[in-house]
Amino acid sequence: MNKKVLSFGELLLRICPGGDWLRDNSLPFYIGGAEANVATALALWGLPSVYFTVVPDNAMTREISEWLEEKGVDISRILYQGERLGLYYLPQGKDLKNAGVIYDRAHSSFSALKPGVIDWDAVLRDIGWLHFSAISPALNSCVAAVCTEMLQAATQKGITISVDLNYRAKLWQYGVAPTDVMPALTEYCHLVMGNLWAAEKMLGIPVDTSLVDTDTKKDYLEHAWLTSEQIMQNFPNVRFVANTFRFDHGEKGIRYYTSLYTEKTLYHSKEYISASILDKVGSGDCYIAGLIYGLHRGRPVQDTLEFATAAAYQKLFIPSDATNQPAEVIEKFMHSYER
Template sequence: MGQVITFGEVLMRISPRGKKKFIQSNVVEFFFGGTELNVGISIANFGGKVKHISVVSDDFIGDTAISYINKFGVSTSSIGRTKRPLGVYFFEVGAVMRPSTISYNRSHSSFSEIKPEMVNWQKALAKGEWMHWTGITPALSKNAFDILKAGLTLAREKGMTVSADPTYRSGLWKYGKDPKQALIELLELSTVFIGGINEMNEVLGTNYSYSNEDFIEASKQLMQKFPSIEKVFDKIRTSLNSSWHKIRARMWNGEHFQETEDLDITHIVDRIGTGDAFAAGLIYGLRRFDDFKAMKFASAACALKHTYEGDVNLTTVNEVMGILDGNTSGRFNR
C-alpha cells in the first residue's frame, strides 16, 4: 500500500513523573508528540508506510525529535528546519476526581511560523495514498491553513483518500480566519469524517443531540453539504472519573448505522493521544477490513493507548486483535 501522509506540528511534552503536580516535583520527563504525528507513528507501528510533514527547530532538540520519529520508521524527508524553537506543552496527569491540566507554549514555535516554500507538495505526496488532517493545524496560523489546503487539493487531484478529524479548539484560532469557514473549505476536500456531534454542529450550524438518531441525521446532513464525504465515524467517551473511562464508537456510511460495545478502561495510565489512536486504528482498518471491523479495531486501539505513557500509541496489530478476540484480562503472554 502507498504512504499515509500526515502534516502538523511536532511538540515536546514536559511532565512531572507519576501523577504529581509541578509544585510537588523538580524531576520531569519529556515525550514527543503532536496530533497528526501521533496518528502517523501509530499507523507505522501497525506496519503501515507513513510520511510526516512538519518544521522543527534547527538545534539539538529538533535533532532529537527527528531521531525519535525515525525510530518508528516514519519518513522525515519532508520535515524542514528553522531557527524558531520547537513547540512545548506542560502536562499534569490527573487522578480519580482530579482532572489533568495542560499549558501550551507554541505561539511562536517553529511550526507556527511555517512558510509555503517550506513544503513541496508534489514531492511530499509522490508515494501518497491517504492523507490525514485535523482541526489543530489550520488553527495555528494563516500559512498553516493555506499550506494544508494546498496539500489537500493536490491529494484529491491525485485521487487520494482524505480523512478529516476537524477538532475545534476555539483558543487556538487567533489570526483572523473564521474557524467555521476554514473547516468548511477543508471538509470540501475530504472523504472520511472522524468526529462527533460537536464538530458536526460546528460546521453545519445545527444543534443536534448526542443520541444515535441525531447522529444519523447529522451525518446525512453532513454528507449532503459535503458530497465528497463517504463515511462518518464517531468515538464516544463516557468518563466516570479521571482514571476510569468507557470507549465505544459508531458510524454511518451512507447506508448503515452500526455501533460497537463499550470497552471499560478502569485504570488509565495516560489519555493524551487516545483520539489520535482511534483515528490511526480507523485509517489502518479501513484499508484492510470492512467498515464495522475497522471501527472495532479503532476502538480497541484507542482503549489500549490509555495504557501507555506518552503521546504515542505503541500497541501492535496483534495486541489490538487480541482485544477484538475478547482477551481483555491482561494475563501474561507466554
C-alpha cells in the same frame, strides 16, 4: 498497498507538571502532536507511514527525528527551518480540552509556515492517503492557507484525505471562528472523524441539547446517524464519518464506544467500560489511525471499526501521547473483551 500514508501536522513536546515537580526539579515529557501520534501508530502496525512537519534545525530536533525513524516512520520529507519547536504543558491524566492546558507554540517553525514555500509534488510523491487535523488551521491564517494548498495538491493527485475535527479553543485566537475555516477544508476530505460536538464547533451542524439529559447510547447513535447524513449532504466527497463517545460517569467509571457511517449505514462498536483510565491524550489519534489502517488495507467496515475502537480504548491506559500496542495485541484484546 504500496502507496504510503502521510500525516501532516506540528511536532510538539508535551511537558507534564505533576506531583512535587518544582521541588523535585523533574518534569516528565513526551513526544507529542496529533499527527505524529497517527504516524507512529501506522508504522507500528506495518503500514508505510510518512510524517511531514516543519522544525528548527538543531541537535534536539534531529534526535527526535531519529527517534521517529527508529519507530519505522519515514522522516525524509521533514522540513528543517525556523526558530523553535512548539511545546505544550498538560499533567498526565488530563484532557487536551481541559482548561488547564498551556500552549507555547507562538513563533514555532510550524506556525511560521507560509503558502508557496512547500514543494507539494515532492512531499506527496508516492502517497495514497493524506491525514491532517483541525489543529493546524487553528494556529493562524497562514497555516490555514498552507492546508488549503496541500489539500488542493492532494486532490489533483487523487489522494484519499482524512481529517480529525479536534477542537482546541485556546488555539483559535486569530479572529475567525472554526466554522469560517473548516468547512472549506472539509470539502476535500473523504473521511471525517470527531464527535457530535466537534461537528457543531467546526462545521456548524447543531447538536440537540437534550442529548445530555437523556444520556443514552441509543440517542447518541441516532444523533450520530443524523449528523453523519448532514455532513455527507454538505460535503459530497465524504465517504465515511466517524464519531467517538467517551463519557466519564465518576464512580460509574468511563464508557467508551464509537460509530462509523458509510453508504447509508451506521456501524457501531462494542462498548468498553473501566473504573478509571491513565492518560486521555492521544486516544482520538489512535482511533483515526485504526480507521486508516483498516480502510487502507481493505478490511470490512465493522472489523475496521472494532480494531480502531479497541486501539483507542487501550491507549487510555498508556502513559504517553502515542500508542505502543502492536496490531496483534489489539486484535487479541478486541476479540477477547467482554462486558
